[in-house]
Amino acid sequence: xxGVSQTPSNKVTEKGKYVELRCDPISGxxxxxxxxxxxxxxPEFLIYFQGxxxxxxxxxxxxxxxxxxxxxxxxxxxxxxxERGDSAVYLCAxxxxxxxxxxxxxxxxxTVT
Amino acid sequence: TQLLxxxxxxxxxxxxxxxxxxxNSSSVFSSLxxxxxxxxxxxxxxxxxxxxxxxxxxxRLTFQFGDARKDSSLHITAAQPGDTGLYLCAxxxxxxxxxxxxxxxxxxxxx
Numbered sequence: 001x002x003g004v005s006q007t008p009s010n011k012v013t014e015k016g017k018y019v020e021l022r023c024d025p026i027s028g029x030x031x032x033x034x035x036x037x038x039x040x041x042x043p044e045f046l047i048y049f050q051g052x053x054x055x056x057x058x059x060x061x062x063x064x065x066x067x068x069x070x071x072x073x074x075x076x077x078x079x080x081x082x083e084r085g086d087s088a089v090y091l092c093a094x095x096x097x098x099x100x101x102x103x104x105x106x107x108x109x110x111t112v113t
Numbered sequence: 114t115q116l117l118x119x120x121x122x123x124x125x126x127x128x129x130x131x132x133x134x135x136x137n138s139s140s141v142f143s144s145l146x147x148x149x150x151x152x153x154x155x156x157x158x159x160x161x162x163x164x165x166x167x168x169x170x171x172x173r174l175t176f177q178f179g180d181a182r183k184d185s186s187l188h189i190t191a192a193q194p195g196d197t198g199l200y201l202c203a204x205x206x207x208x209x210x211x212x213x214x215x216x217x218x219x220x221x222x223x224x
Binding site for chain 2: 004009040041042043044045048056059091093098099101102103104105106107
């Protein structure tokens, strides 16, 4: 796999449920980012990982959102008690190091009904 | 409020025509990036401009960074249907590394 892989590509869930979104970055990329893109908007920063640690989680909207990257590769974005306003495309990107060009995955389209 | 304002929001042109899209801010950016995003896919980096006044060309696409590093433009010559997509500009704010994105310009090139 040459690119960033995100699964699932689509997720429909009911309000109040818990969801997990997975990102598999390009091998060897140490930096990993999560962005959220609402309809008609550009991506908005959520969280940045350098290796295993969350170096910057200032974009997470509230404490229902949490992300992990336990082994410095795959990352999971977790959303508790989903709300209809959480509906968006969640994009993952990786880069070789922090200031290197970003490579985006195709995103997970989350719909909360 | 978007840090980067893109205009127009939508643009529909005939194949062979030229087009220009704009990215403006009241803030200074150390660099600006342009991405193209197609439906169901993630943004793909086209170019990064770093120096005020810089002009970069990528085949039929010409990118310009304003002298004051607050604005940028993308000009496409003789547009083709394959140029259809959402064009996003993005840049790191001063003393920050995180990219701020504009809302994008949706370009449709009709055959």
